[in-house]
Amino acid sequence: MRLNGFFKGTAPYILFSVRAEKPKILRQIPFLIDTGSDITGIALKDCLAIGISFNSLGRPVGSISGIKDKARRWEIKGELRAITQETKVERFGPMKLFILETSGDCPSLLGRDFLEQFGFRLIYNIKRKEVYLEK
Amino acid sequence: MNEDKHLLKELKAGTKDFEWLSKNYPALQKKYPKQFIAVKNQQVIIAHKNLVTLINTLKKKFGSPDDFLIDFVPDENYILVV
Numbered sequence: 689m690r691l692n693g694f695f696k697g698t699a700p701y702i703l704f705s706v707r708a709e710k711p712k713i714l715r716q717i718p719f720l721i722d723t724g725s726d727i728t729g730i731a732l733k734d735c736l737a738i739g740i741s742f743n744s745l746g747r748p749v750g751s752i753s754g755i756k757d758k759a760r761r762w763e764i765k766g767e768l769r770a771i772t773q774e775t776k777v778e779r780f781g782p783m784k785l786f787i788l789e790t791s792g793d794c795p796s797l798l799g800r801d802f803l804e805q806f807g808f809r810l811i812y813n814i815k816r817k818e819v820y821l822e823k
Numbered sequence: 824m825n826e827d828k829h830l831l832k833e834l835k836a837g838t839k840d841f842e843w844l845s846k847n848y849p850a851l852q853k854k855y856p857k858q859f860i861a862v863k864n865q866q867v868i869i870a871h872k873n874l875v876t877l878i879n880t881l882k883k884k885f886g887s888p889d890d891f892l893i894d895f896v897p898d899e900n901y902i903l904v905v
Contacts, residue, residue, distance in 0.1 A: 694845040696894075699903065703841050705834055715889065716837040722905055733859070733895060736878055737888045771834040777827050792859070792874045793895045797905060 690773040691808075693721060693819035700812055700819040702798060706730065708766035708785065711740050717796050721810055721821070725799035727752070728768075729761065729786035734796050742789055752788060762787040768802070773820075780806050840865060840892045848896075856898035861891040870896075 693702040700721040706713050717734045729752070735742075748760040767781030783805060788797075803810065808821040843865040844851065851860065851867070859877045861869045868891065869884075871877040881888040897903070 694841050696845060696848055701841070701845075703834070703837055705830060705837070716833065716892070718841055718892070718894065720903075720905065725905065733874060733893060736874060737891075737893045769830060769834070771831065771838060775831070775835075777830050777834065793897065793901075793903075794905060795895075795903075 689778065689823055691770045691778075691821040692773055693821065694718075695814070695817065695819060698814050700810070701795070702770070702819075702821065704768040704770050704780075704798075706766055706768055706785070707781075708764050710764060711738075711745065711787075713738050713740075713764075713766060719798035720795040721812075721819070722797045723800055723803070723810060725797045726801060727761075727786050727797070728783070728799045728802050729788040729797050731788050731790045731794045731796045733790075733792055733794070735787055740787060742787075745787060748789075749786075752786070760789040836864075837892065844892065844894060851896050852899055855896045857896070857901075859893060859895050861888065861893050863891050 693700050701718045702721055703718050705716045715738050745762045749763045751758040752761050764785050765782045766785040767779055769779050772778055807823045812819050840862050855870045858870045858872050859874045860867045861881055869880055878888050
């Protein structure tokens with residue numbers, strides 16, 4: 689199975705439709721494919737578009753540490769849906785997702801947890817303008 | 824089955840918009856540096872430096888930001904480290 693990605697500049701992205709019940713989420717979100725991230729998380733920009741209020745999420749489960757700042761995080765369960773190269777819908781979940789209180793310019797992240805849980809490998813070839821997840 | 828059809832249609836439209844954004848990224852960086860953009864049907868519908876203002880404008884004009892791809896366009900000197 690192949691899920692095609694996209695480049696923003698040289699950064700690899702992939703589009704998923706995210707569904708969750710608590711809080712209610714149903715939105716297409718571009719994720720930066722980040723093999724340096726332990727977790728998959730929805731960033732502030734996408735949370736605001738969904739209408740998630742951080743005050744309604746209760747106590748955060750912890751924070752995420754980046755190279756500079758720490759950001760609060762909340763854990764939820766959700767499902768990621770994507771379109772395959774064969775134009776079929778595939779569902780991935782339930783899986784652990786995190787709501788991340790990042791800065792506005794930070795993208796949502798698809799971490800190694802997704803690659804591990806669903807057995808994907810990342811193919812990234814900037815010279816050939818190729819980026820996809822494959823299994 | 825119907826849910827799959829609907830989802831497939833939505834994902835195809837979203838994919839087209841993101842493909843468009845990807846292909847036009849250098850031009851978008853020149854036109855909308857350090858701004859948030861809302862994209863639909865391969866067009867920038869609204870751009871604004873403030874994300875909350877952009878989302879509120881989408882709500883006011885279209886009822887909801889749900890159907891729009893919202894993204895941040897950095898300038899050419901931007902370096903993202905996550």
